[in-house]
Amino acid sequence: MKAVRTGRRIFDNLRKAMLYIFAVHVPIAGLSLVPVLLGWPLALLPIHIVFLELIIDPACTVVFRRARRGWRHAPPRGRSTSDLRGGAASSSDSSRASPARGRRPRLWLGLAAHGEPVARALAFATLVLGNVGLILLNRAGSRSLLADAGHPNRPQLWVAAGAIGFLALSLGVPGARELFGFATPHPELLALSAAAAS
Numbered sequence: 143m144k145a146v147r148t149g150r151r152i153f154d155n156l157r158k159a160m161l162y163i164f165a166v167h168v169p170i171a172g173l174s175l176v177p178v179l180l181g182w183p184l185a186l187l188p189i190h191i192v193f194l195e196l197i198i199d200p201a202c203t204v205v206f207r208r209a210r211r212g213w214r215h216a217p218p219r220g221r222s223t224s225d226l227r228g229g230a231a232s233s234s235d236s237s238r239a240s241p242a243r244g245r246r247p248r249l250w251l252g253l254a255a256h257g258e259p260v261a262r263a264l265a266f267a268t269l270v271l272g273n274v275g276l277i278l279l280n281r282a283g284s285r286s287l288l289a290d291a292g293h294p295n296r297p298q299l300w301v302a303a304g305a306i307g308f309l310a311l312s313l314g315v316p317g318a319r320e321l322f323g324f325a326t327p328h329p330e331l332l333a334l335s336a337a338a339a340s
Contacts, residue, residue, distance in 0.1 A: 267313065278302075
């Protein structure tokens with residue numbers, strides 16, 4: 143029984159990590175390639191990619207580590223079942239991640255009128271906050287976020303707090319803003335970024 147439980151936990155965690163990696167890299171690729179192809183100012187610089195990878199890598203290695211409830215009663219997985227299908231959790235994660243992927247390019251277009259540094263700061267803030275949201279969604283699986291909130295793990299809290307804390311520093315500290323190529327956005331625009339991420 144312990145071996146079956148361990149095997150199902152490992153498979154479930156690998157599937158969550160793969161779904162998360164796919165979902166989070168689609169908007170990163172879009173924000174990196176679309177401005178180059180259309181001749182717009184760059185939305186993401188190398189330092190932004192490094193920052194995002196410092197969130198993505200810990201999430202894949204330490205956050206998705208929890209046995210799925212009801213594993214004893216779940217039927218065995220068929221040999222032909224794809225690793226990325228995995229039932230309700232995978233379809234739910236993919237469908238809920240799709241709107242976030244579609245909004246980020248529109249956000250960059252809509253905020254271009256506020257200037258390149260402000261638009262870059264807001265697009266990056268939306269990407270970071272959406273990344274944190276994807277971590278929570280993928281870890282919850284088929285459970286609701288409210289139900290999963292009652293079973294937090296320390297790595298998840300550290301990754302989320304670190305991402306939001308460093309985002310605040312990059313937007314609020316003058317030296318960090320210059321390093322990231324940001325300008326201080328208006329609070330209303332930051333609220334718009336948070337809404338787009340959600």
